[in-house]
Amino acid sequence: MTAIFCKLLQICNLVVIFFTGLCDLVMLATRAFSLIGKRAISTSVCVRGGHGVAKVEDYTLPAYFDRRETPLPDIAYVQTLTPEQKALKEKEKGSWAALSNAEKVALYHLSFKQSFAEMNQGTGEWKSVVGGIMFFVGLTGLVVLWQRKYVYGPVPHTLDPEYKQQELQRMLDMRMNPVEGFSAKWDYENKQWKK
Amino acid sequence: MFFLNSIIKWSPVASRCYSHGKVETDEEFDARWVTYFSKPDIDGWELRKGMNTLIGYDLVPEPKVLDSALRACRRLNDLASAIRILEAVKDKAGPHKDIYPYLIQELQPTLAELGISTPEELGIDKL
Numbered sequence: 001m002t003a004i005f006c007k008l009l010q011i012c013n014l015v016v017i018f019f020t021g022l023c024d025l026v027m028l029a030t031r032a033f034s035l036i037g038k039r040a041i042s043t044s045v046c047v048r049g050g051h052g053v054a055k056v057e058d059y060t061l062p063a064y065f066d067r068r069e070t071p072l073p074d075i076a077y078v079q080t081l082t083p084e085q086k087a088l089k090e091k092e093k094g095s096w097a098a099l100s101n102a103e104k105v106a107l108y109h110l111s112f113k114q115s116f117a118e119m120n121q122g123t124g125e126w127k128s129v130v131g132g133i134m135f136f137v138g139l140t141g142l143v144v145l146w147q148r149k150y151v152y153g154p155v156p157h158t159l160d161p162e163y164k165q166q167e168l169q170r171m172l173d174m175r176m177n178p179v180e181g182f183s184a185k186w187d188y189e190n191k192q193w194k195k
Numbered sequence: 196m197f198f199l200n201s202i203i204k205w206s207p208v209a210s211r212c213y214s215h216g217k218v219e220t221d222e223e224f225d226a227r228w229v230t231y232f233s234k235p236d237i238d239g240w241e242l243r244k245g246m247n248t249l250i251g252y253d254l255v256p257e258p259k260v261l262d263s264a265l266r267a268c269r270r271l272n273d274l275a276s277a278i279r280i281l282e283a284v285k286d287k288a289g290p291h292k293d294i295y296p297y298l299i300q301e302l303q304p305t306l307a308e309l310g311i312s313t314p315e316e317l318g319i320d321k322l
Contacts, residue, residue: 069247072276
């Protein structure tokens with residue numbers, strides 16, 4: 001019986017929502033919202049397949065955060081209070097001047113996990129990061145050295161000293177960069193580099 | 196809509212950069228916030244929302260606004276939030292180290308009246 005009733009409600013709501021979706025948003029928004037609101041209520045009460053209401057997950061509830069930009073979080077840090085803490089909370093309802101400094105700090109730590117000083121402190125993590133970078137760069141350097149010795153083949157013959165000499169002579173013969181560059185530094189009369 | 200009717204409108208004229216249109220003066224801004232926190236039956240959510248919004252602005256609140264907020268904490272029997280507010284405005288002043296002492300000096304009568312200790316007195320400003 002309840003299943004049929006639920007199905008009927010769902011169909012009715014779907015039809016209504018379809019029509020409201022076609023019309024002017026501003027004017028009918030209120031009506032649409034109230035209908036959706038009713039639908040939300042009806043489905044949460046509606047028992048389907050005997051499973052009841054869905055379990056509320058922790059991550060869906062308001063959470064506690066220590067943030068500079070949000071000094072007062074959504075919930076207090078300590079949610080379940082011991083009898084002493086409850087008594088302290090009762091005392092808080094009276095004059096605050098009657099509380100000792102220790103009690104005030106205790107009340108603070110019931111509502112908040114870290115003070116601003118604690119939350120803003122640096123971690124020194126940067127030292128680990130820089131150290132890690134230097135270590136891995138060093139390791140890579142060792143790998144490169146090993147590669148040079150054991151992996152790379154011989155260099156081309158064009159890097160032999162004799163070949164390089166011939167290259168140099170050729171560059172001078174064709175007067176490469178004669179004004180300000182290469183050949184400009186060679187003294188052609190005396191066949192030596194200019195002093 | 197039935198829910199939204201019950202809370203104060205959240206459109207601050209001051210924070211928008213209109214090329215035309217009325218700009219809210221500092222006094223109007225302060226007055227608006229003093230009124231917000233002065234609500235006699237303010238609840239915890241409203242206090243938190245108000246403070247978090249106020250801290251979100253690019254300014255350090257005036258002493259009279261903070262006074263109103265601290266009294267709201269008193270009405271809610273929430274000493275922890277009162278101390279947290281003081282910490283937050285000190286943090287908000289950033290490198291301008293002379294703002295916080297000025298605020299404490301201006302708030303001294305209220306702090307004495309309500310029995311609120313500053314974070315320095317409680318030692319929670321240190322690690």
